[in-house]
Amino acid sequence: MPPPDAGPRILIRRLRQIMAEAGSGQERLDKIVKQIAYLMVAEVCSIYVRRQDGSLELFATEGLNPAAVHTTRMGRGEGLVGLIAERAEPVNLSEAQSHPAFSFRPETGEEVYHSFLGVPVIRNGQLLGVLVVQNRMQRHYDADEEEAMQTTAMVLAEHLASGDVAGAGGASVSLMHGRASLIRGQSLSEGIALGHVVLHEPRVVVTNLVADNLAAERTRLARAIRRLRRTIDAMLERRDLTGPGEHREVLETYRMYAHDAGWIRRIREALGAGLTAEAAVERVRNETRARMLRHAGDFWRERFRDLDDLSDRLLRVLAGREGTAAADKLPEDTILVARTMGPAELLDYDRTRLRGLVIEEGGLASHVAIVAKAIGIAAIGQAAGIVESVEGGDAVIIDAETGEVHLRPGQELIAAYSDKVRFRARRQQRYAGLRSRPALTRDGERISLKMNAGLIVDMPQLAESGADGIGLFRTELEFMIAARLPLKDKQTEIYRRILDEAGRRPVVFRSLDIGGDKLLPYLRHDQEENPALGWRALRMTLDRDGLLRTQVTALLRAASGRDLQIMFPMVSDIGEYEAACAVVARQQKVLARQGFAAPRSIALGAMLEVPAMLFDLDGLFRAADFVSIGSNDLLQYLFAADRSNPRVAKRYDPLSLPVLRVMTRVAEAAQQHGKPLTLCGELASRPLEAMALVGVGLRSISMAPAAIGPVKAMILSLDAGRLRRRIGELMEAGASDVRAELLQFAKDQNVELG
Ligand code: PEP
Ligand code: MG
Numbered sequence: 001m002p003p004p005d006a007g008p009r010i011l012i013r014r015l016r017q018i019m020a021e022a023g024s025g026q027e028r029l030d031k032i033v034k035q036i037a038y039l040m041v042a043e044v045c046s047i048y049v050r051r052q053d054g055s056l057e058l059f060a061t062e063g064l065n066p067a068a069v070h071t072t073r074m075g076r077g078e079g080l081v082g083l084i085a086e087r088a089e090p091v092n093l094s095e096a097q098s099h100p101a102f103s104f105r106p107e108t109g110e111e112v113y114h115s116f117l118g119v120p121v122i123r124n125g126q127l128l129g130v131l132v133v134q135n136r137m138q139r140h141y142d143a144d145e146e147e148a149m150q151t152t153a154m155v156l157a158e159h160l161a162s163g164d165v166a167g168a169g170g171a172s173v174s175l176m177h178g179r180a181s182l183i184r185g186q187s188l189s190e191g192i193a194l195g196h197v198v199l200h201e202p203r204v205v206v207t208n209l210v211a212d213n214l215a216a217e218r219t220r221l222a223r224a225i226r227r228l229r230r231t232i233d234a235m236l237e238r239r240d241l242t243g244p245g246e247h248r249e250v251l252e253t254y255r256m257y258a259h260d261a262g263w264i265r266r267i268r269e270a271l272g273a274g275l276t277a278e279a280a281v282e283r284v285r286n287e288t289r290a291r292m293l294r295h296a297g298d299f300w301r302e303r304f305r306d307l308d309d310l311s312d313r314l315l316r317v318l319a320g321r322e323g324t325a326a327a328d329k330l331p332e333d334t335i336l337v338a339r340t341m342g343p344a345e346l347l348d349y350d351r352t353r354l355r356g357l358v359i360e361e362g363g364l365a366s367h368v369a370i371v372a373k374a375i376g377i378a379a380i381g382q383a384a385g386i387v388e389s390v391e392g393g394d395a396v397i398i399d400a401e402t403g404e405v406h407l408r409p410g411q412e413l414i415a416a417y418s419d420k421v422r423f424r425a426r427r428q429q430r431y432a433g434l435r436s437r438p439a440l441t442r443d444g445e446r447i448s449l450k451m452n453a454g455l456i457v458d459m460p461q462l463a464e465s466g467a468d469g470i471g472l473f474r475t476e477l478e479f480m481i482a483a484r485l486p487l488k489d490k491q492t493e494i495y496r497r498i499l500d501e502a503g504r505r506p507v508v509f510r511s512l513d514i515g516g517d518k519l520l521p522y523l524r525h526d527q528e529e530n531p532a533l534g535w536r537a538l539r540m541t542l543d544r545d546g547l548l549r550t551q552v553t554a555l556l557r558a559a560s561g562r563d564l565q566i567m568f569p570m571v572s573d574i575g576e577y578e579a580a581c582a583v584v585a586r587q588q589k590v591l592a593r594q595g596f597a598a599p600r601s602i603a604l605g606a607m608l609e610v611p612a613m614l615f616d617l618d619g620l621f622r623a624a625d626f627v628s629i630g631s632n633d634l635l636q637y638l639f640a641a642d643r644s645n646p647r648v649a650k651r652y653d654p655l656s657l658p659v660l661r662v663m664t665r666v667a668e669a670a671q672q673h674g675k676p677l678t679l680c681g682e683l684a685s686r687p688l689e690a691m692a693l694v695g696v697g698l699r700s701i702s703m704a705p706a707a708i709g710p711v712k713a714m715i716l717s718l719d720a721g722r723l724r725r726r727i728g729e730l731m732e733a734g735a736s737d738v739r740a741e742l743l744q745f746a747k748d749q750n751v752e753l754g
Contacts, residue, residue: 009210011039015155029060037062042133048081049129056081065109072105079103081130088290090119094138117141119149122286123157147273181407183383187400188369191378193356195333197394198325204315209279221277224317229258253306278318285311335396339387343367343481351375356398358383358405367480374455431709435466439712441720450702459501461705469506471702472680476512484522488550495558513537513569537570542579552587559599567605574619577606609633621673631681655739667697678702687714687753695723710754717752
């Protein structure tokens with residue numbers, strides 16, 4: 001044997017040389033096994049590569065019968081090689097043939113070899129193959145030899161993952177990472193995108209494996225661990241996390257592991273065997289991943305995955321690559337992949353290069369989903385296992401209509417999706433052509449189409465969509481993505497920018513609608529049994545009136561000399577609305593005393609979201625300057641069906657008689673009182689539903705910017721008078737399937753539904 005500390009170093013240097021040489025992948029593998037056999041003083045060295053079906057194929061050998069190459073295959077769990085693959089652990093035996101798992105393959109001619117040392121070849125948690133050495137004499141391979149083999153396997157993994165072995169012996173190797181696969185998640189922001197993976201937290205590829213100076217490596221490791229702990233503490237303190245249950249829990253687990261004595265001891269031991277700090281972390285990570293492969297239970301997998309993430313972080317600290325990929329040069333068709341991500345982190349990216357986002361943990365209510373929607377990229381959440389299934393640069397298609405992520409798609413899928421994208425682009429172009437046309441029905445009724453917004457980054461869409469204004473500005477969104485509560489001046493600046501960018505188009509600001517599912521990470525929220533029915537929206541801001549006062553003051557100041565419209569969410573009785581108006585009146589006086597110029601006009605509105613108000617419409621319209629129906633909440637309360645619970649959220653059809661009757665009543669009341677009425681829930685975003693709203697008498701609706709084009713196309717092709725009559729008939733007849741009837745109407749009348 002060469003001296004143990006020289007062994008791995010010489011081996012690695014030689015393997016690297018071979019990997020860099022010209023020739024086919026097979027030739028290189030043949031040289032690699034020869035070299036390993038020589039330096040390990042072994043009579044046999046073989047490489048088995050894992051195939052798609054899980055079997056292990058002999059891909060190269062020195063010492064066994066060359067005819068067995070690409071012929072001998074071990075099934076899943078078969079033989080010692082199968083055992084190593086299954087347990088992802090080395091097997092070291094002085095008498096292999098007496099081991100119960102030994103499986104004799106006559107074609108290999110291995111019956112004369114007794115001692116056996118095999119190690120798994122693992123990369124990114126995937127088993128790529130098995131590396132084996134054998135000797136005739138019965139001998140025990142010592143710890144240094146086992147160590148050398150494991151280090152060699154790390155280098156070999158790099159070679160196998162490069163895909164360079166494809167075509168060996170005419171057979172192509174499909175490594176786990178190279179394969180096309182499908183991951184299903186939940187759509188967070190609509191759209192279809194084709195592009196290439198950029199890992200939000202880039203992976204460090206460890207290339208320097210053997211330590212030159214052990215003491216220096218020890219110091220580097222100790223420093224890196226200290227730094228890792230400090231960064232996690234700082235992230236937890238910053239509190240600009242996406243709320244309890246998501247980001248924070250992950251970070252708390254990281255913190256726990258970063259202090260885990262067992263994990264650190266194992267890294268130190270690996271370092272002691274002569275590896276660099278990076279290689280030691282990688283080695284321990286591989287072992288963790290091997291254990292992950294062996295544990296089927298979700299609980300342990302989850303824990304191992306946390307530890308795996310932490311190893312990634314430690315590697316990045318060691319490599320001095322701590323930032324996210326936002327600072328890198330991104331490909332033009334970037335699809336970001338992350339385990340979890342905060343809203344501000346997404347905003348750090350160059351938006352012109354982002355096509356989509358896939359995250360493992362975020363749900364629909366996550367703040368990063370709100371930002372993804374605002375910046376108009378397709379996004380999918382709850383994509384289990386996505387991070388460990390991809391490499392930076394992998395081709396990927398995300399279909400946020402179906403919630404599917406296609407990894408490394410084949411040509412046919414790419415062609416089909418490219419067609420889809422082209423079709424959508426043509427449709428978008430057509431809608432863009434309608435941008436400056438007013439939304440007039442065929443019979444001459446003017447419908448005002450406004451857009452919903454909530455972030456400064458939404459504003460460019462006002463001009464792009466051709467909306468008549470902003471019918472709902474959800475002020476809480478800027479609060480949700482901020483690291484801390486925006487103070488008065490900051491808020492004034494935000495609202496001033498919104499008004500500046502809106503120019504002559506009107507903006508309706510909604511006062512803070514927090515509580516329920518919208519939590520501000522930096523404000524304490526009590527656990528509530530029924531958050532949707534709880535202390536939220538106007539109820540909360542009237543109780544904590546400092547919040548409302550500050551916001552109203554900021555709005556009044558921002559709108560100095562201009563028109564200001566504010567509406568209050570979740571008004572549940574007229575007294576609440578009046579109390580909110582009193583806050584505005586008080587702040588107006590305070591500002592006047594301080595010499596601030598007042599807005600040119602002030603209109604105050606109430607959102608109609610609570611069914612009780614349906615039974616006091618006269619009171620509501622008398623009190624409010626304008627009313628906006630928040631159909632998302634109104635429908636959840638009408639049907640008693642939680643809007644955020646996928647099991648029930650779509651169970652009841654809003655195109656039903658009760659809803660049509662409610663909307664008709666509200667529209668009539670608005671008309672009687674001569675007060676403006678808008679609807680700003682998701683209903684308005686869908687052409688058929690928007691058609692029904694026009695049919696029951698609404699003349700102003702506010703929706704997601706992407707919906708303006710399709711809804712306008714619908715309106716331009718609609719005869720509103722005919723529809724009104726048809727809906728009247730349906731209500732009178734007590735139609736059972738309103739949706740089907742309306743679809744039929746649209747078909748008969750050639751109403752364009754997108
Ligand atoms: C609504 O409830 O319809 C609405 C527009 O408000 P939000 O969706 O923000 O609750
Ligand atoms: Mg609402």
